Amino acid sequence: MSNLTLKDIAKTLNLSITTVSKALKDYPDVSAKTKERVRAYAEEVNFTPNAYAAFLRTQESKIIGVIIPRLNHYFFSNVLKGIMKAAEEHSYMVIVLNSEESYELEQKQVDRLLRQNVDGILMSIADSTHDLEHINKITKQNIPLVFFDKYSKLSNCSSVIINDQNAAFAAVEHLIKQGKKNIAHFRGPLLPQNSIDRFLGYRKALDHYGIEYRKEWVFRCDDISSDEGYAYTQSIVEEHPEIDAIFAVADMPAIGAIKYLNEQKIEIPNQIAVMGFSNWKIANLITPGLSTINQPGELMGKKAFELFYTELQNIKKGVIAEKQIVELETDLIIRNST
Amino acid sequence: MSNLTLKDIAKTLNLSITTVSKALKDYPDVSAKTKERVRAYAEEVNFTPNAYAAFLRTQESKIIGVIIPRLNHYFFSNVLKGIMKAAEEHSYMVIVLNSEESYELEQKQVDRLLRQNVDGILMSIADSTHDLEHINKITKQNIPLVFFDKYSKLSNCSSVIINDQNAAFAAVEHLIKQGKKNIAHFRGPLLPQNSIDRFLGYRKALDHYGIEYRKEWVFRCDDISSDEGYAYTQSIVEEHPEIDAIFAVADMPAIGAIKYLNEQKIEIPNQIAVMGFSNWKIANLITPGLSTINQPGELMGKKAFELFYTELQNIKKGVIAEKQIVELETDLIIRNST
DNA sequence: CTGAAAGCGCTTACAG
DNA sequence: CTGAAAGCGCTTACAG
Numbered sequence A, B: 001m002s003n004l005t006l007k008d009i010a011k012t013l014n015l016s017i018t019t020v021s022k023a024l025k026d027y028p029d030v031s032a033k034t035k036e037r038v039r040a041y042a043e044e045v046n047f048t049p050n051a052y053a054a055f056l057r058t059q060e061s062k063i064i065g066v067i068i069p070r071l072n073h074y075f076f077s078n079v080l081k082g083i084m085k086a087a088e089e090h091s092y093m094v095i096v097l098n099s100e101e102s103y104e105l106e107q108k109q110v111d112r113l114l115r116q117n118v119d120g121i122l123m124s125i126a127d128s129t130h131d132l133e134h135i136n137k138i139t140k141q142n143i144p145l146v147f148f149d150k151y152s153k154l155s156n157c158s159s160v161i162i163n164d165q166n167a168a169f170a171a172v173e174h175l176i177k178q179g180k181k182n183i184a185h186f187r188g189p190l191l192p193q194n195s196i197d198r199f200l201g202y203r204k205a206l207d208h209y210g211i212e213y214r215k216e217w218v219f220r221c222d223d224i225s226s227d228e229g230y231a232y233t234q235s236i237v238e239e240h241p242e243i244d245a246i247f248a249v250a251d252m253p254a255i256g257a258i259k260y261l262n263e264q265k266i267e268i269p270n271q272i273a274v275m276g277f278s279n280w281k282i283a284n285l286i287t288p289g290l291s292t293i294n295q296p297g298e299l300m301g302k303k304a305f306e307l308f309y310t311e312l313q314n315i316k317k318g319v320i321a322e323k324q325i326v327e328l329e330t331d332l333i334i335r336n337s338t
Numbered sequence C, D: 001c002t003g004a005a006a007g008c009g010c011t012t013a014c015a016g
Helices: A006-013 A017-024 A032-044 A051-058 A074-089 A103-115 A133-140 A164-177 A193-208 A226-239 A251-263 A297-317 B006-013 B017-024 B032-044 B051-058 B074-089 B103-115 B133-140 B164-177 B193-208 B226-239 B251-263 B297-317
Strands: A063-068 A093-098 A120-123 A145-148 A158-162 A183-187 A218-220 A245-248 A273-275 A292-294 A325-328 A331-333 B063-068 B093-098 B120-123 B145-148 B158-162 B183-187 B218-220 B245-248 B273-275 B292-294 B325-328 B331-333
Touching: A006 A017, A006 A032, A017 A032, A051 B051, A063 A074, A063 A103, A074 A093, A074 A297, A074 B093, A093 A103, A093 B074, A103 A120, A103 A133, A120 A297, A133 A145, A145 A297, A158 A164, A158 A297, A164 A183, A164 A193, A164 A245, A164 A273, A164 A292, A164 A331, A183 A193, A183 A226, A183 A251, A218 A226, A226 A245, A226 A251, A245 A251, A251 A273, A297 A325, B006 B017, B006 B032, B017 B032, B063 B074, B063 B103, B074 B093, B074 B297, B093 B103, B103 B120, B103 B133, B120 B297, B133 B145, B145 B297, B158 B164, B158 B297, B164 B183, B164 B193, B164 B245, B164 B273, B164 B292, B164 B331, B183 B193, B183 B226, B183 B251, B218 B226, B226 B245, B226 B251, B245 B251, B251 B273, B297 B325
Parallel strands: A063 A093, A063 A120, A120 A145, A145 A158, A158 A325, A183 A218, A183 A245, A245 A273, B063 B093, B063 B120, B120 B145, B145 B158, B158 B325, B183 B218, B183 B245, B245 B273
Antiparallel strands: A093 B093, A292 A331, B292 B331
C-alpha cells in the first residue's frame, strides 16, 4: 500500500533500478558515492523492499510455519518462545497456527502453510491425529519438517523430544522411594506417543519395584485438564481410600488433584502425594508446591529451529542427510507435594 | 521447492496458463469440462498456487502481524487465540512477534512486518515504549493498525481496550465493602496506560469512600511477577502490620502475595485480603481462590481482528472512516481471597 | 562502475 | 470459450 519501489527511487535519483538494488544490497561493484546517495534517500523515504517480489526470485520466503496443538499452554508457549527467538536471530518470521488438538484443523493448516510457501514447518502433533497423509505431503515437497514434543514414530522426520518413558519412571520411582505403594496414574489420551510413553514408564517403575499394576487405578484425562484431575481425585478419595499417591501425565491434572485435596483438608503428601509432569510456572506457585518433571520448553524450541535450519542448508546444497532425533534432558523437581 | 506451477499444468493439459488459472479460480468464462479436467489434475499433483506471485498482482498478502509484549502469559495468549480464530475464518495467517516488553525489539519488529508487506498490524505496546515514531511509520504507510489492551492515548488508532480505571475502582470498592480500610496497592510499571489507570482507579475508590491515600503503601512491580508480590508482601507483614488488604495490578503479584501469606499461615482474607486483576486460569486453581477482575482476552482478540478487517475494507474502497475505540466489559470475580 | 533485459509465478484486461 | 500479453517488484547474469 502506497509503498515506494526501486523504480521510484531509481527515477528520483536518476539511476537504473539495477544500480539502486545493488547499492541497497551492498554489492561490491557500485561506487561508494552512489551507495551513499541511494542509502540516504532510501532511509529518508523509509523504503521497505517488497518481500514478495524478492521471494519470487530467490524462492526463499524467510518464513516458517509452526503448528502447536494448544496456545494457552505454558509448555507450548515456552517452546514457541524458543522458536521465535532462534528465528529472529536468523531473520526468520514465524506464522503460528493453533490446531486445538484437532486432526482436521491440523490438515487444513498444513495445506495453508504449503500454499504460503514457507521455508519449513515445525509442529507438534494433535492428540486426535491418527493418520499421516498431511505429513507426507510436506515431506514429498521436500520442505524441512521438524517435530517437537509430540512426534510420530512412524514418520521419518527430524524431532526434538524428551525420553518420556524414563522421565515417568523417575517420577514414579521417586514416589516409591517416599514409601508410597498404591500409586494411581492419571494418564493422557490414547493416541499421542508421549501419553503412551509416560504410562509405560509408570508401569515399568511399578514392575521394577515389584508393585502390582492395577488397571482400575489408571484414569484417563482426555483434556489433560485440572477439572479432570479434580474429579478423579474425588472418586479416588471416595472409592479407593487405599491410594496414597498420584502420578499425573501433566501438571494440570495434578493441580486439580491438589485443589481437591486442599479443599477436603487431606494432607499432602502424607495421606496422598501428588506428582505432576512438565514443571509449569504454576507448579511452584500453589501450596504445597508441586513435585514434577522439568521439561525444557524454550530449549526444545531453539533446537527445533536449528534442526530446521541445518536441514534447509542441506537441501540447498543438495546434501541428503540423515534425519536427526534430539533427545533433551529432563529433571526431577521435588517440592512439597511428595 | 519442487512445486508445480500453472505453466507445468498448462503444458501437461495442453491449455494456456490463462485458462488453467481461470479454471482453478472458477471463472464463469471457462467451460465446465475444462474446469473439471484442470481441477482433477491439480488435485492429483497436489498443486498449491504460489502465494507470493499472487500477492505481486493483488497486493494482498493475507497475512497480518501481531506483536505481543509477552508470550508466556495467560491473558495475551488468550488474545492471540481470539485473533487467530478470527483470522482463520477470514483466511488470514498470523505472524507473531514477541517484543518481550522491549521498546527496541518492538521497533525492529514493526520494521520487519512492514518489509513483509503484511495487510495489517495488531499490537499491544511494550511497557518500556516511550516514543511513537515506529507507530507513525505504520500509519504513514496507510496500513491498518489496531491496538489491544496496552494502547497509546497519543496515537489516533483503532483500539480494543477495557476501562481499567473503572475496573480497578470496582475491585477496591469490593475490598472496602468487605470492611477493609488499609489497602495497599501493587502497581505496575510507570509508563503503560493500563498500569496508570488501575492506580488511578485505586486512588479514586479510596477518595470516594473517604479513605486517606498513603503513597508508602504503593509498591511498584516492574516485572508484574509473582516474585515481586511475594517480596512486597513479606515487607508489608514485617513493616506495615496495619495493612489488611492488597489490590494488585495483575494476578501474578497477587498470587505471589497469597503464596507468602500461606507459608506464614496468615489468614486470607481475614487478616489480609488479596485482590488480583485479569482472571488468569491459575486464579481459580490456587487455595484460596483469587478474587479478581475478569478481562475477556479471547473476545478482545476477535474484536481487534474485526477492527482491522473493516479498516482494510474501508481503505480498499477509499473510504476514510473514524478510528474506533472498542471498550469491553469486565466483571468482578469474587472468590475466597477477599 | 552502470544499466538493459530476462524471469520468478501469478492475475486479468483484452482480443479473437 | 480460449489464449497472448502485460505487469506486479524484485534479483542477477550479462554487456558495455
